[in-house]
Amino acid sequence: MAISMRSSVTARPSMRVQAPSRVAAPIRSRNVAMRAAVDKEKVLEDVRGIISQQLGTEVAKVTPESKFVDLGADSLDTVEIMMALEEKFDLQLDEEGAEKISTVQEAADMIAKQISSK
Template sequence: MAAASASSFTSLKSRPAPGLATIAAVKSGAPLSFSFRRPVPAVSRLRISCAAKPETVEKVAKIVKKQLALPTETPVTGDSKFAALGADSLDTVEIVMGLEEEFDISVEEDSAQSIATVQDAADLIEELVQKKCG
């Protein structure tokens, strides 16, 4: 370990904080320099979302079960991921088509690719139904 002398501590104490003008600099008429730093956001992305109605989630779960030919005892909830239920990309396309037919909506391709869970699908459906009605 390196030894620290008392003089090294006093030199640290006497230095002004970086970017701040000292009183002596202001009195002497020396030019002031300031440094501004952009604050780092605590959250890089803010997402506002409303959870879909339980009835919508249940309807989506029922359609997913039907499209994947899952046994009735297989639990499908909002947190269920299509991949975990055994769905491949073709199954997911068929699920989206079933949802479009059931809810009389049209899902854009980029939106369909972002659907990974039953809750994702239900949230998207509610959003599209609101846009259609509003």
């Protein structure tokens, strides 16, 4: 049984391939422009929802002024909240900044700041 390399090469259809960097660049720049205009109310709403879900409490009880401790969060709950926020907003919160957060509004402000600086 003889296999010809020539026939297998010529049998392939030709394709045009565009470099990935050229395809992704317009998408990236559009996302940056969209992120620059952060809807702080939407961020706060999402943060409140995540905290409510993580702590098993009603959203109405999670006000911007609420402290995590007052909502019943211990240190493990706080870490889980921060991880859920990172996942939701597709960002990485630095540990030093996250340790300083004690209220829902502080968490929302830090996230909004990071989103707008992307």
